[in-house]
Each structure stands twice: as C-alpha cells, then as structure tokens.
Amino acid sequence: MAKFQVQFDSNKCKGCELCHAFCPKGIIVMSEQINNRGYNPASISRQEDCIGCQSCALVCPDGAIAIYKEDESQ
Numbered sequence: 001m002a003k004f005q006v007q008f009d010s011n012k013c014k015g016c017e018l019c020h021a022f023c024p025k026g027i028i029v030m031s032e033q034i035n036n037r038g039y040n041p042a043s044i045s046r047q048e049d050c051i052g053c054q055s056c057a058l059v060c061p062d063g064a065i066a067i068y069k070e071d072e073s074q
C-alpha cells in the first residue's frame with residue numbers, strides 16, 4: 001500500500017486550522033510550538049494513516065503543505 005509523506009513549511013503557516021478541518025483522516029493537529037510568525041503551526045500526528053488525498057495541501061491558503069509519495073522500490 002502506498003505511503004505518503006506530509007511536509008509542512010511551519011514558518012509559512014498562520015494556524016488557520018483549515019487543513020485540520022479538511023483532513024478526512026483527522027491526522028492533522030496544531031502544534032504547541034510557536035513559529036516565526038507567532039502562530040501554532042499545523043503538523044501531522046499519524047503519518048502512516050495519510051491516504052495522500054491532497055485535501056490539506058489544496059485548502060491551505062499559504063501553500064505551506066506538500067505531499068510526497070514514498071518510493072516503494074527502495
């Protein structure tokens with residue numbers, strides 16, 4: 001089964017929680033850390049449960065999320 005990596009550019013995040021609201025797997029959480037902009041950035045809680053739907057990346061107004069499919073041939 002395909003695995004996906006969700007990467008956040010934490011310092012682009014403004015903590016709007018849209019990605020958290022739109023993730024069908026409920027695996028995006030807000031960090032307790034504070035980023036450069038003074039917000040609590042989004043992060044992933046259970047990477048292995050990501051289905052690669054891209055909803056989070058599409059809904060993010062700041063382009064702070066990228067999804068990568070892991071290469072299973074290695």
Ligand code: SF4
Nearest residue numbers: 023050051053054056
């Ligand atoms: S790609 Fe889909 S399942 Fe994975 S974290 Fe983003 S919204 Fe959730």
Ligand code: SF4
Nearest residue numbers: 013014016017019060
């Ligand atoms: S949608 Fe983008 S800006 Fe909003 S919390 Fe998620 S990563 Fe941060």
